[in-house]
Amino acid sequence: xxxxxxxxxxxxxxxxxxxxxxxxxxxxxxxxxxxxxxxxxxxxxxxxxxxxxxxxxxxxxxxxxxxxxxxxxxxxxxxxxxxxxxxxxxxxxxxxxxxxxxxxxxxxxxxxxxxxxxxxxxxxxxxxxxxxxxxxxxxxxxxxxxxxxxxxxxxxxxxxxxxxxxxxxxxxxxxxxxxxxxxxxxxxxxxxxxxxxxxxxxxxxxxxxxxxxxxxxxxxxxxxxxxxxxxxxxxxxxxxxxxxxxxxxxxxxxxxxxxxxxxxxxxxxxxxxxxxxxxxxxxxxxxxxxxxxxxxxxxxxxxxxxxxxxxxxxxxxxxxxxxxxxxxxxxxxxxxxxxxxxxxxxxxxxxxxxxxxxxxxxxxxxxxxxxxxxxxxxxxxxxxxxxxxxxxxxxxxxxxxxxxxxxxxxxxxxxxxxxxxxxxxxxxxxxxxxxxxxxxxxxxxxxxxxxxxxxxxxxxxxxxxxxxxxxx
Amino acid sequence: xxxxxxxxxxxxxxxxxxxxxxxxxxxxxxxxxxxxxxxxxxxxxxxxxxxxxxxxxxxxxxxxxxxxxxxxxxxxxxxxxxxxxxxxxxxxxxxxxxxxxxxxxxxxxxxxxxxxxxxxxxxxxxxxxxxxxxxxxxxxxxxxxxxxxxxxxxxxxxxxxxxxxxxxxxxxxxxxxxxxxxxxxxxxxxxxxxxxxxxxxxxxxxxxxxxxxxxxxxxxxxxxxxxxxxxxxxxxxxxxxxxxxxxxxxxxxxxxxxxxxxxxxxxxxxxxxxxxxxxxxxxxxxxxxxxxxxxxxxxxxxxxxx
Numbered sequence: 001x002x003x004x005x006x007x008x009x010x011x012x013x014x015x016x017x018x019x020x021x022x023x024x025x026x027x028x029x030x031x032x033x034x035x036x037x038x039x040x041x042x043x044x045x046x047x048x049x050x051x052x053x054x055x056x057x058x059x060x061x062x063x064x065x066x067x068x069x070x071x072x073x074x075x076x077x078x079x080x081x082x083x084x085x086x087x088x089x090x091x092x093x094x095x096x097x098x099x100x101x102x103x104x105x106x107x108x109x110x111x112x113x114x115x116x117x118x119x120x121x122x123x124x125x126x127x128x129x130x131x132x133x134x135x136x137x138x139x140x141x142x143x144x145x146x147x148x149x150x151x152x153x154x155x156x157x158x159x160x161x162x163x164x165x166x167x168x169x170x171x172x173x174x175x176x177x178x179x180x181x182x183x184x185x186x187x188x189x190x191x192x193x194x195x196x197x198x199x200x201x202x203x204x205x206x207x208x209x210x211x212x213x214x215x216x217x218x219x220x221x222x223x224x225x226x227x228x229x230x231x232x233x234x235x236x237x238x239x240x241x242x243x244x245x246x247x248x249x250x251x252x253x254x255x256x257x258x259x260x261x262x263x264x265x266x267x268x269x270x271x272x273x274x275x276x277x278x279x280x281x282x283x284x285x286x287x288x289x290x291x292x293x294x295x296x297x298x299x300x301x302x303x304x305x306x307x308x309x310x311x312x313x314x315x316x317x318x319x320x321x322x323x324x325x326x327x328x329x330x331x332x333x334x335x336x337x338x339x340x341x342x343x344x345x346x347x348x349x350x351x352x353x354x355x356x357x358x359x360x361x362x363x364x365x366x367x368x369x370x371x372x373x374x375x376x377x378x379x380x381x382x383x384x385x386x387x388x389x390x391x392x393x394x395x396x397x398x399x400x401x402x403x404x405x406x407x408x409x410x411x412x413x414x415x416x417x418x419x420x421x422x423x424x425x426x427x428x429x430x431x432x433x434x435x436x437x438x439x440x441x442x443x444x445x446x447x448x449x450x451x452x453x454x455x456x457x458x459x460x461x462x463x464x465x466x467x468x469x470x471x472x
Numbered sequence: 473x474x475x476x477x478x479x480x481x482x483x484x485x486x487x488x489x490x491x492x493x494x495x496x497x498x499x500x501x502x503x504x505x506x507x508x509x510x511x512x513x514x515x516x517x518x519x520x521x522x523x524x525x526x527x528x529x530x531x532x533x534x535x536x537x538x539x540x541x542x543x544x545x546x547x548x549x550x551x552x553x554x555x556x557x558x559x560x561x562x563x564x565x566x567x568x569x570x571x572x573x574x575x576x577x578x579x580x581x582x583x584x585x586x587x588x589x590x591x592x593x594x595x596x597x598x599x600x601x602x603x604x605x606x607x608x609x610x611x612x613x614x615x616x617x618x619x620x621x622x623x624x625x626x627x628x629x630x631x632x633x634x635x636x637x638x639x640x641x642x643x644x645x646x647x648x649x650x651x652x653x654x655x656x657x658x659x660x661x662x663x664x665x666x667x668x669x670x671x672x673x674x675x676x677x678x679x680x681x682x683x684x685x686x687x688x689x690x691x692x693x694x695x696x697x698x699x700x701x702x703x704x705x706x707x708x709x710x711x712x713x714x715x716x717x718x719x720x721x722x723x724x725x726x727x728x729x730x731x732x733x734x735x736x737x738x739x740x741x742x743x744x745x746x747x748x749x750x751x752x753x754x755x756x757x758x759x760x761x762x763x764x765x766x767x768x769x770x771x772x773x774x775x776x777x778x
Contacts, residue, residue, distance in 0.1 A: 188759045203755040228742040422591035428584030432577050
């Protein structure tokens with residue numbers, strides 16, 4: 001029944017899309033553009049350039065009519081929401097749940113790195129802070145008082161059974177706590193060039209898990225030589241905090257979500273809603289006055305300052321907002337897992353999120369989402385599958401002659417799954433050298449990274465000329 | 473602070489100083505935080521292991537002093553040359569093409585190179601710490617009521633020699649002058665006939681060579697290291713470089729010493745509780761210095777290059 005609804009919806013959208021496309025004459029214009037691309041880039045370009053040019057032409061023609069892209073977006077959304085209804089494997093949907101968390105994180109890091117051009121290498125610190133906010137405020141960890149509960153209402157219950165905030169009340173709380181730490185960590189570097197921020201955030205990224213692991217029951221602080229002061233058990237130290245509350249059940253109309261069972265689907269739907277809201281917020285932000293300030297800072301800080309941009313404020317808000325999304329992601333992650341420990345938030349996590357942003361396209365929202373999905377799946381399943389496949393394939397011809405056999409023997413043992421950091425490193429280097437604008441580049445960013453083509457220079461000149469003289 | 477804490481701090485600090493030199497030289501000349509530098513350091517240590525094993529048999533027999541000196545010297549030369557070549561290759565392949573790209577690009581590339589190197593070394597040497605072969609028969613001397621091991625003396629003397637050599641090289645030779653000129657103004661230097669690409673390659677060569685040679689001293693002093701040792705060490709060394717004034721070679725030496733002494737001092741606090749907190753302490757130094765004196769101890773407040 002539900003499947004039918006999604007299918008019909010997809011069909012309707014597709015029909016409307018085609019009708020609209022014919023109405024605005026996409027077919028004619030696209031045909032003209034494609035013919036031009038295949039004619040002009042022929043001699044020097046080769047097939048790859050022709051294909052890239054064709055893709056660009058398709059994007060440009062479709063981009064001319066806003067309704068076409070809106071409908072396409074609706075179709076993508078329909079497919080995204082329908083996915084777990086059609087996939088019966090709980091494991092695969094669970095993988096998608098985690099991918100959603102990472103997409104959320106990538107979207108947040110994109111604000112800092114992509115919009116404002118500040119490299120944050122300790123992004124996992126805020127992820128940890130969000131997760132631990134959930135772990136401390138929605139579990140049995142902090143027992144208050146001796147008898148029963150002291151406060152108990154819809155939003156919050158406190159008592160000897162621990163502090164339990166409602167999940168939906170924790171959303172703003174986790175975001176706020178993370179944003180506070182974002183400002184705290186970002187403030188020391190305000191007077192300095194952006195790349196100091198990289199090293200300071202890297203340091204904080206190392207320190208936060210360390211401090212978390214040092215604030216357990218068996219830890220202490222020192223007060224000079226020989227004097228120690230036991231610390232209260234704040235974070236359970238190197239041990240996990242377990243039993244983090246699940247969100248309360250949601251029953252609205254035909255929707256019945258319960259988070260208490262092992263079914264990953266409610267999580268998936270919750271994730272989609274959160275991501276959609278985040279995307280709307282982020283795209284609105286990017287076009288706002290603040291968003292334009294970020295871009296100005298990224299492109300030329302000194303010029304921006306002279307144009308009256310409040311550098312300090314814009315940097316701090318970028319940092320705080322990025323951190324807030326990370327805290328938010330941490331909350332989702334912790335409640336999904338039901339447990340947190342300090343070693344879930346190491347430098348490698350920060351780098352993984354960075355790879356998502358770089359791969360997808362710095363500053364590009366659709367790019368970052370695609371990058372997040374690709375890297376997250378690589379990380380969780382594709383590499384392991386590929387590694388196993390290569391190993392069996394290699395094993396089938398490792399006794400062959402000479403170099404072929406050697407190749408087989410190598411493939412038979414190639415440890416692809418443990419080489420994740422190397423693969424991510426190669427992605428970073430290759431993307432920066434060969435395609436710094438990412439897979440799905442943001443328009444402005446793409447121009448910034450590569451020298452403009454003659455055609456673009458010509459167009460820009462014509463635009464300026466038109467503006468100045470009013471002629472067309 | 474007792475004398476032995478001071479001494480072990482100076483020993484550790486000299487090692488930090490050598491690594492910090494590589495960061496500060498590269499930053500001074502192309503304004504890039506070379507994240508891969510710490511991993512070049514680790515690579516130097518791993519490369520030197522077979523060299524020492526080839527010269528001194530590790531079957532429990534005592535090496536003579538002559539053997540030890542020869543083994544250590546050979547290991548340092550081999551490690552320095554290999555690291556220097558690796559450093560130059562990294563610059564040539566990964567950084568040079570991005571010299572005029574937006575600032576983030578080379579920084580991200582540097583992180584990528586660091587990840588590749590770290591994982592390659594993990595595949596090569598395994599994930600567990602590797603024991604460094606014994607190159608020097610341990611012995612100790614009592615001076616002024618405190619004991620001083622021959623390893624400590626070796627590290628301090630070796631580091632001192634390298635630092636003095638570098639200081640002379642940069643301040644007294646023509647090529648050193650060219651390096652300073654490129655650091656000051658790349659364009660003007662190239663107009664004066666200096667081959668900027670060559671000088672930048674040379675900077676990577678010298679910085680990485682120092683890291684490689686220093687890594688041998690590190691291995692002998694600490695006795696074991698893992699594929700990721702260079703990561704934390706690099707972070708601390710960078711802190712040292714910032715503390716001394718980034719781009720300033722003498723500053724990096726002083727910064728390294730201060731960080732080393734601080735680490736040993738904090739580690740000794742509170743019956744060993746301090747060992748859980750020393751990295752937090754070192755990192756706080758970085759934050760404090762950035763807030764209150766971003767130009768570092770020896771750096772002068774210069775306007776940013778535009």
